[in-house]
Amino acid sequence: MTHDASPRRRALYVSAFLPDESAPHAGGQAAFQHRLDLERAGYEVTSLICTTEPFPQAGFVAPRTTVFLQTHGAALAGYLANLLSSKMNEIITWPVLDTRANLAFERALRRELKDGGYELVFADFTQVMPPVLRALQRSTERPRSRCCAHDLFIQKLLRGRSASARWLTGPVVRAERDLLRAFDEVITLSDKDQVLAAQLYDLPRVSVRPWTAPRWTRGVQRHSAGVQAAELLFFANFGRPENAEAAHWLLTEAWPAIRRAVPDATLVLGGAGSESVALPVGVEGIRRMGFLDNPGELFERCDLAIAPLAQGAGVKFKVLEALACGVTVVGTPIALEGILRSPMTVEASRERFADAIISLLSHRRHADATEQP
Structure with a gap:
């Protein structure tokens, strides 16, 4: 009897968020799925994570994972270290696209590429693409490279209203194009972003990773009595500026009109930072x-889920999670972009957002009254 002693294929997974199926934000959940995909494909995975958020104790982190906590000082040191060797366009776009410029993190990347014998390097999130590419350029090894662009940053800038957003648009288009073109494979999370990346940046190989519903959604049981x-x-994760802005707008602009029309209406804000x-x-x-x-209990009892976003890019996991729980979603065009429309998705601009909710609640109340014996 013979044994196959050949070593397993190795992959280096590099992320801007700690992979965590129960993370309070979509970034950690998506990172968990991507790392899991690599393991299911037969890779032995080593992970390097550079995150802006405090991370749990080592026992919680997956095996062969090193986590770097990004700080303002580390970011500045990394920026200054790369300044002399950077092109002007890279210097201008650093605060947008290169926010994981951490010296210890980049040294670890170079060590792994030098000693690891990796077949694949996977850069998850645009923020880690620049340091990954810098490490690859310095390495004598050239493993296959893959990246996932969760958002196309150019969309965020085009929707921005500030002078700085307008000024950065051109440099970010060039920098984001160069980043994505440098990888052998590019992944997006929606058909819309796939088409946009392929057409805007002329990328020959762009694929879509289907969204995977979090485990907690499978336990949601909605009954009319509940x-x-x-x-x-x-x-949502209200630590993100686009969600915080949406909550402020909702509470100051739309909610008073909804309460006047439906006095017994209640609003539940759920997720990290909602308190x-x-x-x-x-x-x-x-x-x-x-x-x-x-959070399944919130989705078991709510009548509607809402997503009044006016900013952001990419597919919105909060909307997909609600749909996976069987909840109808009222969302702005930005909130619903990249998501297949169905009877469970109601699109409304901010100008019509309160009216759409009032109309839907009134229709449901009338239908319930009609069904009563």
Whole structure:
């Protein structure tokens, strides 16, 4: 009897977020799925993570994983170290595209590429692409390279209203194009981003990774007796500026009109940072739940999920999670972009957002009354 002693294929996984299926934000959840995909493909995976968020104790982190906590000082040191060897366009776009310029992180990348014998290097999120490419350029090894662009940053800038966003648009287009073209394979998370990346940046190989519903969604059981009439759920990571801005707009602009039309309407803010969302003076009918390990209970009882976003790019996991739980979503065009429309998705501009919710709640209430014996 013979044994196959050939070593397993090795992959170096590099991410801007710690892979965590229960992460309070979509980044950590997506990172978990990508790392899992590599393991399921038969790779022995080593991970280097450079994150801006405090990370758990070592026992929680996956095997063969090294985590670097990005700090302002580390970012500045990394920027200055790369300044002399950078092109002007890279210097201009550093605060947008190269936010993981951490010296210790980059040294670890170079060591792994020198000693690791990797078949594949996977850069997950645009923020880690520049240091990965710098390490690859210095390495005598040339493994196959893959990246996942969760957002196309050019979309964020085109939607920005500030003078700096308009000024950065041209440099970011060039820098993002050069980053993506440098990888052998590019992955996006929606058909829309696949087409945009291929056409805007003339990329020959762009694929789409289908979204995977988090495990907690599988346990959601919605029953008519448990659904609370006129309860709206805005579930998001409110530490992200686009979600915080959406919450502020909702509470100050749309919510008063909704409450006037539907006095018993309630709004639940759920997810990381929701407990800190500031409430305007006199606002009523709001519950702030904070981060929940299992948010399924929120989706079991809410009448509708809402996503009043005016900023951001890429597919919105918060919308997909609600749909996976069987909840109808009222969202702006930006919130629903890249998501196949169905009877469970109601698109409304901000100008019509409150009216769309009021109309939908009134229609449901009338239908319930008609069905009563």
